[in-house]
Amino acid sequence: MALRPNPTLRQRRIGTELRRMREQAGLGGSQLARKLGIQPAQITQMESGKGGISAERLRTIATACMCDNQPLIDALADMTSERGKGWWEEYRNLLTIDFLEVAELEGHAERITFCNTVYIPGLLQTRAYASAVFARLIPPLPPQDIETRTTFRLKRQEVVRSGAKPLRVFIHEAALRMQFGGPVVLIDQLAALLDDSEQPGISVRVVPFAIDTFPGAGENLIYVEGPVPELDTVEMDVSQGALFFDSPTNLAKHRTIFSSLDATALTEGESRDFIRSIMKEVKSAYA
Incomplete structure (x- = not known):
């Protein structure tokens, strides 16, 4: 998937919340990447909003980060599914x-x-x-x-x-x-x-x-x-x-x-x- 050159405010916010999940779990980017079986660069891309993320991947990350805030996870998953332009x-x-x-x-x-x-x-x-x-x-x-x-x-x-x-x-x-x-x-x-x-x-x-x-x-x-x-x-x-x-x-x-x-x-x-x-x-x- 091609990287976004100019992620929107909402796309960047998803990345910010993913970073907060990771940091609250005490994980570095490389540690989380190993858990997910992906490259560390992909973590950076998702957290900057430049890399897209599916609802399924987001829930997988939340699980890896031991996040149990289900309302927040559901809201972020909904955001990843948004299509169309305002x-x-x-x-x-x-x-x-x-x-x-x-x-x-x-x-x-x-x-x-x-x-x-x-x-x-x-x-x-x-x-x-x-x-x-x-x-x-x-x-x-x-x-x-x-x-x-x-x-x-x-x-x-x-x-x-x-x-x-x-x-x-x-x-x-x-x-x-x-x-x-x-x-x-x-x-x-x-x-x-x-x-x-x-x-x-x-x-x-x-x-x-x-x-x-x-x-x-x-x-x-x-x-x-x-x-x-x-x-x-x-x-x-x-x-x-x-x-x-x-x-x-x-x-x-x-x-x-x-x-x-x-x-x-x-x-x-x-x-x-x-x-x-x-x-x-x-x-x-x-x-």
Whole structure:
């Protein structure tokens, strides 16, 4: 079987979990290869995601590594059986890999949770707001690139607007007040956010300035739940692109962050009232 030159995020994740199984069993790559009767290079290829793996082979590896986490094994076996390409592959030569991998992550999610401190979460942005977010980048993007990124972002929204995937959103007050595109765009965005907050499966909660503690370091975060907790993933937005975290330590840390947000944020009803109050302020200031 030919090696994959550019394995997808999910293919790399299968390899990461295989490596974790092997390491937890205290086995080196060569030791596991001897147990399986294959070359050590094949272990490296599978763990990097470049080498394909069948569900049967994955279960054999799990047995060799004495892994008894059956839900995790079953979930990984299901992942090895996936065929076909996601809609995001249409953009592979138009956008950087970060965009595609975020969409891939969301496309396979069981539930998605956002924590945003600078801007409205991408899955709830209006076209005008999303375009303004991309237009403020330095160096400036060509108009066609802004349009492509904006269209891609709106396409991503289908995963939650269809009602198939629950969405939780924690938005800091600062993000509600940032005027990407100016006051008119912000007012329309806040109105759309209120409408979305009433939709089944979408929860929007605000963290106001008045809260005396904000958990975490303040980055814009996405927590994506997999079919089992071990396959959850955290995505962090940074100026250089997207960073992905899936180690047990990082997952535990961010579960604590979101648990703290859940305990301190306004209720859904209070959040809607808060968003309306900001809309009123903006309308009064720029009438």
